[in-house]
Amino acid sequence: IALPNQDHSWTVTLFMTFSKFRLLDTHENLLNFFEKYFPDSVPLIGEKKLCGDFFKAAPRPLVSVKCNPYHVGNKVLIIGDAAHAMVPFYGQGMNAGFEDCTLLNKLMDDHKENLEKVLVDFTNKRNKDAHAIC
Incomplete structure (x- = not known):
């Protein structure tokens, strides 16, 4: 998903399994992945920014909370x-x-x-x- 920021930039979030994230371990693998699944995003983001931002932070899990009793x-x-x-x-x-x-x-x-x-x-x-x- 891509959400707009107040400074007119975008925060883009990629959701997928950790096993798939592990395959994106090089700039080449990342760019090939984006060219295959999100080809229109690469020219908009730029290869350098895409790779720089992607490898700056490790994937994090999505969390749900389930309690019992309340x-x-x-x-x-x-x-x-x-x-x-x-x-x-x-x-x-x-x-x-x-x-x-x-x-x-x-x-x-x-x-x-x-x-x-x-x-x-x-x-x-x-x-x-x-x-x-x-």
């Missing part, structure tokens, strides 16, 4: 990204947080604000859905 006793509950962070390009992080709030509000009503019941029920009801998307 509560500790009847005192603490984590919701939103603290409970189930996901990679940003899913576009669902904020939606999942809103779902957490909606469910928590409903359970507070259903259990007449009895936190012990609310928190256990929240974990039991929310965990499967949250893990499915992460």
